Amino acid sequence: MLKVIAQDFIHPDHIETVMPLYKELVEKTRQEPLCLSYELFVDHKDPGHFIFIETWPDRAALDMHCATEHFQRLVPQINGYQSQPGQFLLMDACAGTEALAAWTAVPVL
Amino acid sequence: MLKVIAQDFIHPDHIETVMPLYKELVEKTRQEPLCLSYELFVDHKDPGHFIFIETWPDRAALDMHCATEHFQRLVPQINGYQSQPGQFLLMDACAGTEALAAWTAVPVL
Numbered sequence: 282m283l284k285v286i287a288q289d290f291i292h293p294d295h296i297e298t299v300m301p302l303y304k305e306l307v308e309k310t311r312q313e314p315l316c317l318s319y320e321l322f323v324d325h326k327d328p329g330h331f332i333f334i335e336t337w338p339d340r341a342a343l344d345m346h347c348a349t350e351h352f353q354r355l356v357p358q359i360n361g362y363q364s365q366p367g368q369f370l371l372m373d374a375c376a377g378t379e380a381l382a383a384w385t386a387v388p389v390l
Numbered sequence: 391m392l393k394v395i396a397q398d399f400i401h402p403d404h405i406e407t408v409m410p411l412y413k414e415l416v417e418k419t420r421q422e423p424l425c426l427s428y429e430l431f432v433d434h435k436d437p438g439h440f441i442f443i444e445t446w447p448d449r450a451a452l453d454m455h456c457a458t459e460h461f462q463r464l465v466p467q468i469n470g471y472q473s474q475p476g477q478f479l480l481m482d483a484c485a486g487t488e489a490l491a492a493w494t495a496v497p498v499l
Contacts, residue, residue: 286395286443307487320393320483322481322482322483324481334393334395371434373432375432375440378412
C-alpha cells in the first residue's frame with residue numbers, strides 16, 4: 282500500500298481559476314479502478330496551499346494515474362498557476378503501527 | 391473536520407529507539423474517543439522522516455489530544471531524538487471536493 286502527499290502552491294490571484302480543475306481532477310481520479318482514496322485539503326494558514334492525500338495499491342497504480350488523460354490534461358494547466366514548485370512525498374505505513382482497515386474500509390464514491 | 395499532517399525528522403542513529411515510543415503513541419491516541427484517524431507513515435526516501443496523518447472533529451479535539459498524559463509524556467521523549475524541528479500542517483477539506491464518508495466510514499480499532 283502506497284500513501285502519497287502531494288502539495289501544490291497556487292498564486293493567490295488564481296485560486297478561483299484552479300478550483301474547477303481540481304474538482305474535475307478529484308472526481309475523475311476517484312473513478313480510477315485502482316484509486317483507494319484521493320482527498321484534497323487546503324492549509325488553514327494559506328488559501329493557495331493545496332494538499333492531496335492519496336492511497337494507491339502500489340507504485341504501478343500511481344504511475345497509471347499519472348498517465349491518465351485527466352491527469353495529463355489537468356495537472357499542466359494547474360501547474361501554470363503555481364507560485365512555487367509542488368512537493369511530493371511517497372510513504373509506507375510505519376511497521377507495527379498499521380491501522381487495520383484504515384484505508385480499505387468502504388470505497389469512497 | 392480537521393485534518394493534520396505532522397512530520398518528524400529523527401536522527402538515523404535513534405530510529406530504533408523511537409519506534410516503541412511511536413507505537414505506544416499511536417495505540418493510545420487511537421483509544422481517545424475523539425480520534426477519528428491517526429496513522430503513521432515513513433518516507434520512502436528517508437527512514438528517519440516520519441509522517442502522521444490525523445483526523446479530528448475540530449481544533450478543540452486536537453488540543454485535548456495534545457494535553458493527554460500519553461502525548462505529554464511521549465512526544466518530548468521522541469523530540470529528544472530529532473535531527474530537525476517537526477512540521478505541522480492543519481487543513482480543511484477543499485470545498486467542493488469532499489469525499490462523503492471518507493473519514494467517517496468505519497472506526498479504526
